[in-house]
Amino acid sequence: PSPFRVNPKCKVADRCGGCSIQHVNYEKQLEIKQSSVIACLERIGGLDLSSVEVAPIVGMENPYYYRNKVQLPIGKNKEGKIIMGFYAKGTHSIINMEKCYIQKDINNDIFKIVREFLKRNKISIYDERNHEGLVRHIITRVGFATGEIMVCLVINGKKLARQEELIEALIKIPGMTNISLNYNLENTNVIMGGQTKTIWGQDYIIDYIGDIKYQISPISFYQVNPIQTKVIYEKALEYADLTGKETVWDLYCGIGTISLFMAGKAKQVYGVEI
Secondary structure, three states: OOOOEOOOOOOOOOOEOOOOOOOEOHHHHHHHHHHHHHHHHHHHOOOOHHHOOOOOOOOOOOOOOOEOEEEEEEEEOOOOOEEEOOEEOOOOOEOOOOOOOOEOOHHHHHHHHHHHHHHHOOOOEOEOOOOEOOEEEEEEEEOOOOOOEEEEEEEOOOOOOOHHHHHHHHOOOOOEEEEEEEEOOOOOOOOOOOEEEEEEEOOOEEEEEOOEEEEEOOOOOOOOOHHHHHHHHHHHHHHHOOOOOOEEEEEOOOOOHHHHHHHOOOOEEEEEOO
8 A cells, every 4th residue: 555545434435436535645635636737737738837836735624524515316226225325436326325524414414314204205216217216316505604504305206295294304403494396307417407496494595705695596506615615715816916906707607706705806896607
């Protein structure tokens, strides 16, 4: 083994496609990421880096439990038991997961509640091979600054049997704010369909990046690592060196996280999205 090898926290890290270098110590992971940036600039960008410094990657204080959004496919194993987890790399084989070390820990409790609800009520599970079955994915979001939680089930239909029972179990979790269903009736690998219905609570959760407050719906794009998002936005603001006279264009802006972060320092900001 390399001197940089460590034992992964996760017992399925070697098979799960959610992580790829958990067996490498974190300092070496940051070096690998820096090398990747250099390789892309040279090989794809065709840049000569002999006179350009690629700064070291800015790492996290604690590189675990940092994701605020999870999208898990739900399926069945060969014995017909319900499994939930990420796909094995390069496949659509679900690696069953009891606990994930990179997502907000409360999600592990949510997945347990949903798994038991589906099993207890014999709710059909979607099979992508024949486009049959009801429940396809579970999506969760957690507001790190507010503690607000969103749970969305993606279903191959327009109705979830005994949904009041699921709601009753989920709202016992402190911070539960939105429970919704997303309808995806298409025979596709795209996770979410075009229609989402709130079945309990409000239509969004709220979170902050710095002092800026955002409303986030089940289909909103929002950075999944809020701790490092603040770090990278502050670095971008530092490099932009705005004086308050500039017009800034934020291309592919999503819900405008960078746009709003820049707006306090610029004359005007335009966010462009589809």
